[in-house]
Amino acid sequence: MTVPSGFTSGVANPGSTMARAAERAELVPVIGLEVHVQLETDTKIFCGCSTEPADDEEPNTRVCPTCLGLPGALPVCNEAAVEAAVKVGKALDADIPEETRFHRKNYYYPDLPKNFQITQYDAPLCADGELEFSHEGTRRTVNVRRAHLEEDPGSLRHVREGPADLDVRTTSVDRADYSLIDYNRAGTPLMEVVTEPDFRDPREVRAFLEKLEEVLEYLGVFDAGRDGSLRIDANLSMIEAGEVGDDGAIDEDVLESANRTEVKNISSHKGAEQALSYERNRQENLIKRGKAVEQETRHFNETHGNTVSMRSKEEEKDYRYFGEADLPALQVSDWKERIAIPELPDARRERFRGAYGLDAEAASKLTSRKAVADFYEQVAEEFDPDLAAAWVADTLLGELNYRDMAVEDVTDRLDEFTRLIELVATEEVTTKNAEEVVLRTMLDEGLTPDEVIEREGLGTAAADEVAAAVAEAIDENPDAVEDYHAGEGGAINFLVGQVMQKTGGSADPGDVNAMLRERLDG
């Protein structure tokens, strides 16, 4: 067969293989998530043990017969965990059913005290929700299929004994001599949020997780700082771009026929993007080389940034779900009305723009953490909203970020920061000194603003002191004065610098500039 020259590209060649066809087709990833969120409650989900790890606590000290799964012990549902989950459901605009039930998920693992996990199966607390977030300037909505409550297992530490002169070391399970179990975490309330396979890009996943965490934090049901507070399983398959409809929808059969992998052991937003980017490239390369993607579970290795095979579909577990008779069904039909949730980030962002005249970027920065937004609002009520925005969104957050600190680290010092802004607003300290000296010293040395100003002698120079310095600078620098009168623009700046030097930086450069011009022009 002859092919007219210049007519090869884009035409199916009867001799081509599937691989060649696949090579041409653009592939897009289809991603769905199961996000496990630790809910912040005082006590565990089915017993009275504390959920709050003590400093340097010993293993297996925050336990009781119930969370240890001792023979005869029974679970009793912690109402606070159900309330927290209902709040999440409301924030996700999910349906809350009349009645919700618990099931047992049966599997053997040493971190699971009863060798079954109490979870929810056919009657989850939340169904059919959604979460809207921004990704690269566009609004995206991902559907949440369900969100349910369950208990967290304990944690394992795999130990390898080193040579005699070395301590035992924590290692991976396949290199371990033995493993130790700590049940302190067992029974911490978890909420599993299951999304539809609506993501088309690993970066979207990251944006979604950031938004989800933002919302959870606003609801006061989540502590991002707690170890293991967010764990993610993600499934990913590659399909041809042509199969994605204009509305982003993909035919059910196309989805079913694409082999997907489930990636486990993801514990951060960044890790999720990394794991899924790796997995997308891996699958894409396989398909381009004409190889099949195996349907399997893979483990994300955070250190290496890759995923490795855990088990294939043939080994998939049968969890033998059945109803947990020890926990009566909960009637929750009126809980959605009864339980209030605070203003959520999106709404607050809009309100900030309207009420304080902030631009989109500042409003976004100021609302991403509830503590920041609360602080901003408190400051903006007292002082100029623009000044407050600049100070909170740029200066304070910037300095905190530089020091790897979060606003939570200074929440008990918010009064001091308010005082600093007050000193700036009343011109008792210059903006420059406030930013470069006072704030930094406050953060580094834990002093109050007044203490820093006192110690560093940074109080705004008195007007007569500045006037004297201005007169001195004019007297001492006749050349510069001459240059000024000759219309040389740089001369005034030189003179301002001289005055600033004389006043130890405590004068306002704008004021100095004006005073100089007044004297020189007068």
Place this chain on the structure above:
Amino acid sequence: MSADDAPTHRGGDAADDLNAFITRETVVSDADGPLAGKTVAVKDNISTEGIRTTCGSAMLEEYVPPYDATVVERLRGAGATLVGKTNMDEFGMGGTTETSAFGPTSNPVDRERVPGGSSGGSAAAVAAGEADLALGSDTGGSVRNPAAFCGVVGIKPTYGLVSRYGLVAYANSLEQIGPFGRSVEDAAALLDVIAGPDERDATTRYDAAEGGAPDAAGVPDDTHPAEATAYAAAADGDVEGMTVGVPTELIEGADDEVVAVFEDALADLDAQGVETVEVSLPSVEHAVQAYYVIAMSEASSNLARFDGVRYGVSGSEATGGTEGERGSSSEIDGGDGNWNESFARAREEGFGDEVKRRILLGTYALSAGYHDKYYKKAQDARAWVKRDFDEAFAEADVLATPTMPVLPPKRGESLDDPLSLYLMDANTVPVNLANLPAISVPAGEREGLPVGMQFVGPAFGEAAVIRAGSAVEE
């Protein structure tokens, strides 16, 4: 508790040739309550702080609970003296107390015969006078069966009347702790002490309107019937005007000797002013199958925790590890992350044959592809049995049946044939499926062997069955 200095006896001791106790230990309470001066034996699947609780299994031969079951706390609060932990079929799985890892218990009426089970040790101890009272647990008849075979009184309370906190679960949707006594009044007095809501057991609640709404913590939103009823006072024998329903299906399967005693007792009740009516429970022909599917399914999950990691047999002998090397029970062999081998070793060593049989069958019944065929179908049958009982209680105040369809068998007679053993439960398991209260009282004797009569009441109708039982006693 004086766990350390108290002597511990095992079967074969001269003082206990019945082998009714697995652990003999006396714990005297200082409390001045309704059970002051009474001795009480406790089935060995009810947790006792500082006293080992074996469930009749080698798996838990050394297991000492760090806490008391709610019922044990209540016994102590009522001034009772605990005299020991009684023998039982392993994890409650059996009707003869022969599957115990600590050897069988003899029936004090005829030592060649079984005492029934699974609470055989408790019934035998009370029948032989080794304790005034005893606690058992009843999953499918395990209180009523040995009560009938040993000639004492046993009560299976409504599901949710008595806290299960501390009762080592066999089939948690079916079972209740229940009392034994030599008289109906004695057993009822013990029920008065143990019944009532418990914040540690979310199923101890009472819904005045069926399907009513307990709040999230399972806290009772209505007065629990136990708090408004004096059970011992109901043992007044005053049955004048009471209607007793006799379910034909549960008479047909019983042996002739048993039916003869049962009918004599009915005639006696008739003379006391009881009206007897025939009722029908067509669904009960499926009850035994449904019961075993549900009980075994739940057991496969409830007994999963016995893996040698935290307590119990660790299966370490097989790998040659010494106690010292594996001293801490939460230190386990990591291997390559495949823990199943270590778990399997512990379970192979620790469990007896009947327990293994039920775990295997239960696991199968819950498995993907079989779940609908077995477990779901059994749940449907359970709902049907409940409906049949509801209809029967529209016609009668209580129902009466022979407790056991047979006289107590000889030891070793039935062990080889699990199916015939399971069928022995025909009259008791429907009651557990329907969550109802029932009592077994001695109704007479045949060939020198006791025959028990069972009364079943509507949910939380303990007073009615106690009243009916006390009338038979007189």
